[in-house]
Amino acid sequence: MNTVAGARAFIDTHVHFWDLKHPELTYGWLAPDAIHPxxxxxxxxxxxxxxxxxxxxxxxxxxxxGAVHVQAAVGTPDPVVETAWLSELAATSPVPFLIVASQDLTATDVEAQLDRHRAYPLVRGIRDFGTGDFLVDPAFDAGVGLLAEREMMLDLDCAWQDMGKARELAGRHEDVVIVLEHIGYPRDTTDPDYFAGWREGISTLAQAPNVYCKISGLGMNRAGWTIEGLRPWVEHCIEQFGPGRCLFGTNWPVDRLWASYGDYVDAFETLIAGYSADEQQAMLIDNARAVYRWPAG
Known part of the structure; x- marks a missing residue:
């Protein structure tokens, strides 16, 4: 796709689409009376x-x-319905996008579900909002083991306290590409002790060469954020994972609650300005193309 003259091309690796009028899809977190936890x-x-x-x-x-849609429907009995709707949407979309689908990896029929997702050409991987201590659940582990043979990656929602377990999971499945979402989704961005724990967690998880870091969701829990306030978080991710394993995403439109779309793009470009042109290109677009196997052309 052509971009505006003077603007650097990038792929947004974390966006959400929805249609509350869809007769089969469930979006409990978007219900009129819902309060996000x-x-x-x-x-x-x-x-x-x-x-x-x-x-x-x-x-x-x-x-x-380009963009990567990550599961927005939650609780829909048949998760492949969202994949089907997104595939229809993509046919007339003004911007190309790929799909990270919703899937419970512990489901008894997970193999059949994954195969149904995979039948849609735009699907590249799955996200599973696991509950409890899911990273050490044998059923979840077995589900992750089904992904590589289907050329599917895992988008991982994981707080820093669980990154040691995530590192072990990645070690057991070295043939599965895993992408950490939202730099670990920090819940507290003001407590120095929390930041120290998060730094340690990121450093631990970065030891797994098959794990990538999605620098996204930067506005969450950061009302009134500034570029300098974001800098230590973003810089630590890039230092630990390296420019070759970092991706950019906005978490749109959720992060619109705290800034405009262009604000996040500008902030990220400012924060990576000290890296070489090739490293910037990698973090803005090339890594996303590789991880999500972007179609040629």
Missing amino acids: ILGNIDPIKSVRFDSTALWAEARFTGLA
């Missing part, structure tokens, strides 16, 4: 529908060349 009141983003046309309207002057 971590973010609190998210009413300002609760539109009836947010799709790739809406994303393009906000991002078309920023250099956006």
Whole structure:
């Protein structure tokens, strides 16, 4: 896709689309009376529908060349319904996107479900909002083991306290590409002790060569954020994973609660300005192309 003259092309590796009028899809977190368990009141983003046309309207002057949709429907009995809807949406989308689908890796019919997802050409991997101590659950472990043979990756929601377990999971499945979401989704961005624990967790997880770090969700729990406030978090991720294993994402439209789309793009470009041109290119677009196996052309 062509981008605006002067804007650097990038792939946004974390966006969410939804349609609350869809007869089969469930979005409990977007219900009128729902309060997000971590973010609190998210009413300002609760539109009836947010799709790739809406994303393009906000991002078309920023250099956006493609996106990765990550599971938005939660609790839908058949998770493949979301994949089917997204595939239909992609056919007329103004911006190309790929799909990280929703899937319970502990489901008794997980192999059949994965094969149904994989039948849709845009699917590249899955996200499973595991519950409890899922990273050491044998059923979850077995589900992760099914991904590599299907050329599917894992988008991982993991707090820093569990990154040691995630490192062990990655070691047991070295043939599976794992992407840490939202730099570990920090719950507290002001406590020095929390930051120290998070740093240690990131350093531990980065030891696994098959794990990548998605520098996304930078606005969450950071009302009034500044570039300098983000710097120590972003710099530590890049130092530990290296420019070759870092990706950029916005978590759109959730992070609209705290800034505009262009603000996040500008902030990330400012934070990586000290790296070489090739390293910047890798973090903005090349790594995303490789991890999510972007189609040629």
